[in-house]
Amino acid sequence: MNTVTPNRRSSRLKFLLVVFIFAAPIIAAALLNLSGWQPTGKAYGEPIQPQRNLDQQHVQIRLADGKDWPWRDSSPRLTLIALAGPGCASRCMDTLTKMAAARITLNNNASRLRLLYVGQPPADAATDGMQNYWALGTDADDSLAAYRPVAADSVTALLVESDGTALTLYPAGFDPSGLRKDLQKVIR
Structure with missing residues (x-):
């Protein structure tokens, strides 16, 4: 039987949280790009x-x-x-x-x-x-x-x-x- 100890479970959750923190902006940018939104800056010319x-x-x-x-x-x-x-x-x-x-x-x-x-x-x-x-x-x-x-x-x-x-x-x-x-x- 494969049991996961509470320390190991906590470490995995922390690892997944770190991965999510770094992946979230990339995923958000990809979704915005797929939806057709492009950032616009204010240019004077x-x-x-x-x-x-x-x-x-x-x-x-x-x-x-x-x-x-x-x-x-x-x-x-x-x-x-x-x-x-x-x-x-x-x-x-x-x-x-x-x-x-x-x-x-x-x-x-x-x-x-x-x-x-x-x-x-x-x-x-x-x-x-x-x-x-x-x-x-x-x-x-x-x-x-x-x-x-x-x-x-x-x-x-x-x-x-x-x-x-x-x-x-x-x-x-x-x-x-x-x-x-x-x-x-x-x-x-």
Whole structure:
């Protein structure tokens, strides 16, 4: 006859309890996934659907020094592209300054984000030190025209993955503090 002592029964129950504690979240996640529920986070930008890879589509950005912008960098870094509407003036410059400040708030991870300004630089860009933070370029084939704002003195932004995939669009009038929050989530 096989009898189980109370100590052995207690040990088995404790073991099963530990297994259940570790298995419960996995089981709950599987059930939620099977039911179709997916977690959603609050992002301030709009996802680009369908996604497009700017490197594979050979989007050519010509820099001020005559070189082409390398979508794939030597180290994995995201690119934040600023596209200005016609007549970039004070409101546009204010947004560009806040975008550069968002990069600075990344502290030690600031080097993991490149800033690219595409279009005609503002008239006072040289005196404002814009070149200290932004790489200046032009869209050789006008491939990014769909993302460029039409309103005067406005800016849109594109967040591009290190492989050249455009992830998020921040349309004209976006909140730069929301952009900063998104960058802090993505770049760690």
